[in-house]
Each structure stands twice: as C-alpha cells, then as structure tokens.
Amino acid sequence: MSTTRITTADLKKMKTAGRKIVMLTAYDAPLAHFVEAAGVPAILVGDSLGNTVLGYENTLPVTMHDVVRHTQAVVRGTRRALIIADMPFLSYQVSEEQALRNAGKLVQEGGAQAVKLEGGKRTVAATQRLVDAGIPVMGHVGLTPQSVHQLGGYRAQGRTLAEAEALQRDARALEQAGAFAIVLESIPATLAQEMTQALAIPTIGIGAGVHCDGQIQVLHDVLGLNPNAAHPRHAKAYAALGDEVRAAVSSYAEDVESSAFPTREHSFLLPNEVARALRKTSAVTTVDQS
Ligand code: KIV
Numbered sequence: 001m002s003t004t005r006i007t008t009a010d011l012k013k014m015k016t017a018g019r020k021i022v023m024l025t026a027y028d029a030p031l032a033h034f035v036e037a038a039g040v041p042a043i044l045v046g047d048s049l050g051n052t053v054l055g056y057e058n059t060l061p062v063t064m065h066d067v068v069r070h071t072q073a074v075v076r077g078t079r080r081a082l083i084i085a086d087m088p089f090l091s092y093q094v095s096e097e098q099a100l101r102n103a104g105k106l107v108q109e110g111g112a113q114a115v116k117l118e119g120g121k122r123t124v125a126a127t128q129r130l131v132d133a134g135i136p137v138m139g140h141v142g143l144t145p146q147s148v149h150q151l152g153g154y155r156a157q158g159r160t161l162a163e164a165e166a167l168q169r170d171a172r173a174l175e176q177a178g179a180f181a182i183v184l185e186s187i188p189a190t191l192a193q194e195m196t197q198a199l200a201i202p203t204i205g206i207g208a209g210v211h212c213d214g215q216i217q218v219l220h221d222v223l224g225l226n227p228n229a230a231h232p233r234h235a236k237a238y239a240a241l242g243d244e245v246r247a248a249v250s251s252y253a254e255d256v257e258s259s260a261f262p263t264r265e266h267s268f269l270l271p272n273e274v275a276r277a278l279r280k281t282s283a284v285t286t287v288d289q290s
Contacts, residue, residue: 120170
C-alpha cells in the first residue's frame with residue numbers, strides 16, 4: 001500500500017507559516033506508531049538509541065547496522081511521518097565517499113527519507129556530497145554527543161562570543177551546503193533565537209529555548225522511561241512510564257506467585273467429554289474445568 005509521507009519541503013513551509021515543528025525520536029515500530037498517531041510530523045531515529053534502548057553509556061558504540069535496523073522498524077510502524085535517520089559515529093567522517101555509501105544505506109535499506117550529521121564546518125563537504133546525490137541532510141550543531149570526549153562532557157555550548165560566532169558560521173555553512181534543517185542542541189536561547197531569524201531553513205531546538213522553529217526531545221525522556229538518575233536539564237517528562245512498567249510487572253509477578261494468574265479466562269479448555277476421558281487415564285485427577 002502506498003503512503004504519502006511528510007517531506008522536508010513541508011517542514012520548510014511550516015517555518016515560513018510560523019507553525020512550530022514538533023519532533024521526537026523513536027526507535028521501534030510500536031512507539032513510532034503512537035508518536036505518529038499523536039500527530040508528530042517528523043521522527044528522528046537518533047543514535048541516542050545507544051543510550052535509550054541498547055544500554056550504552058554514550059552514542060559512540062552505535063553502528064550502521066543498529067541504525068539501519070531501528071530505522072526499518074520505525075518506517076514499518078508509521079505511514080505519514082518524515083523519517084530521519086542519524087548517521088552514527090565514524091560513518092561519515094572518514095571520507096565523503098563513505099558518507100555517501102552509508103547515507104545511501106540508511107535510505108535504501110533503512111527506508112529513511114533523510115539523514116542527520118553532527119558537526120558544523122567539518123561536515124560541510126559530506127553534507128554537500130549527500131545533497132548533490134539527492135539525500136536530504138539535517139545538520140546538528142552545539143552540543144554534539146558524538147564529540148563528548150572532545151567537548152569534555154555534555155555541557156552547553158556557545159556561551160562565549162567566539163563560540164557563539166563559530167556556531168553562527170557553522171549553521172550558515174550548513175545551510176549553504178544544502179541542509180534542509182538544523183538541530184541546535186544545548187545552546188543559549190538568545191543565540192538560538194538569533195540563528196533562527198538569520199537562517200531560512202528551520203531550526204529544531206533541544207535545550208535551545210523556545211524561539212527555535214521546532215523542538216525535538218528524546219522519546220524516552222518525555223515518557224519517563226529513562227532509568228538513569230541523571231535527567232538532562234532540557235528534558236521534561238510528560239509521563240512516568242518507567243514507574244508504570246515497574247508497577248505492572250510487580251502485579252504480574254504477584255499474580256503468578258499466588259496462582260491468581262492465569263485464570264480460566266486466559267486458559268484453553270478441553271471439551272468436557274475429552275476432559276472426562278482424560279481424567280480416567282491420567283495421573284492428573286484434579287483437572288477442574290468448571
Ligand atoms: O540522537 C538523538 O536523539 C539526537 C537528538 C538529541 C537531536 O541527535
């Protein structure tokens with residue numbers, strides 16, 4: 001069955017119309033389905049899947065194979081949303097050729113409509129190469145988690161004049177290279193506001209204040225499904241699904257331990273005559289089908 005998905009051009013139109021762009025990450029088919037059902041137009045299969053679903057400490061161990069597989073699942077779980085796949089660490093830095101092959105894989109095998117690369121000026125050549133090949137690219141500047149060791153931790157960026165100006169240059173360079181949108185992560189709100197006004201392409205903020213053209217959050221933070229005590233400052237939990245999961249599983253365990261589950265309602269019954277015949281020949285004399 002064919003589907004008509006939202007396009008990168010639609011996101012640009014939303015900026016022009018002054019409509020906020022809502023984005024979330026997703027990593028599997030069922031949650032992607034619910035995210036789309038809530039009306040979210042664009043989903044990022046972030047390499048944050050390393051932290052959220054694979055249990056890594058950071059995003060560096062995430063592979064192309066991981067992102068392809070999770071992108072396939074998200075594509076299968078949705079029909080309308082624009083699906084953007086994150087390019088994992090070292091999948092685009094070695095050469096532009098390699099970047100193109102890997103981005104091509106995310107589109108061809110994964111089913112993504114676009115890819116995202118972290119970094120400013122240093123990703124301009126790769127961005128241009130992908131865009132020339134017809135692959136839409138989303139940029140990502142500010143706190144770029146794949147550079148966590150270089151940045152010395154997950155800390156806000158762009159707080160000195162030199163850093164702020166460098167970020168402005170990075171964003172402009174990515175726009176000129178053909179990026180269709182740009183994630184601004186953990187930068188001061190006033191700087192993000194200035195960048196949003198200066199750029200024709202949409203800015204999507206995460207920890208970048210309210211004036212960005214749109215916002216993205218990590219789904220597991222929004223749902224309260226993050227078992228780590230350290231909750232990012234920029235994240236807001238709209239549910240406590242972790243607590244709900246724990247409570248539901250405890251109730252299930254109690255019911256199993258007390259034999260309250262399964263009940264007749266959850267069991268398959270023998271026809272009465274078969275049960276009677278079986279009782280005559282079986283060591284099990286307590287078969288109760290009443
Ligand atoms: O991987 C990810 O989830 C991201 C978002 C935080 C923008 O890059």
